[in-house]
Structure formats: structure tokens, C-alpha cells
Amino acid sequence: xxxxYNGMPAAHLxxxxxxxxxxxxxxxxxxxxxxxxxxxxALRQSTDPDGPALICSRSDISGFIExxxxxxxxxxxx
Numbered sequence: 001x002x003x004x005y006n007g008m009p010a011a012h013l014x015x016x017x018x019x020x021x022x023x024x025x026x027x028x029x030x031x032x033x034x035x036x037x038x039x040x041x042a043l044r045q046s047t048d049p050d051g052p053a054l055i056c057s058r059s060d061i062s063g064f065i066e067x068x069x070x071x072x073x074x075x076x077x078x
Contacts, residue, residue, distance in 0.1 A: 004036060010044035010053040020046060 018032040034042040039058040045051055067073060
């Protein structure tokens with residue numbers, strides 16, 4: 001596989017291993033995540049699996065999850 005970068009087509013990362021950790025009752029539209037070999041995490045929109053991938057460092061995704069658990073992202077849905 002070539003260079004992995006933000007905005008690359010998610011399809012270039014393959015179809016295996018994508019998971020839906022944040023799915024809910026939203027009609028099937030959710031975020032899918034893929035843990036990359038180097039520890040980074042790729043995110044894509046489930047309804048557009050060929051669309052762009054957002055690539056997050058391990059520390060970025062860890063910080064986001066911890067902050068969300070602490071309620072710091074509640075303003076996004078409030």
C-alpha cells in the first residue's frame with residue numbers, strides 16, 4: 001500500500017476490518033473506523049465507503065474518545 005493520508009479514497013484502504021463503533025438509530029448513516037498497522041485510525045462515512053478517509057493519530061483518537069466520555073463533546077448534539 002502506498003502513502004496513507006487525509007482525504008485519500010477510503011476504498012484504497014480495503015474493505016476488511018472497518019467497524020461501526022458509533023452506529024445508532026440514524027437510518028444506517030454512521031462513522032466506520034479502521035485501525036491501521038501503524039496505530040493510526042482511519043474514519044469514513046458508512047454511506048460513502050469510497051469517499052475520503054480522515055486519518056487520525058493514535059493520540060488524537062484517544063484524546064477525542066476520552067473527552068467524549070467526559071462530556072466535552074456534548075455541545076455537538078445539544
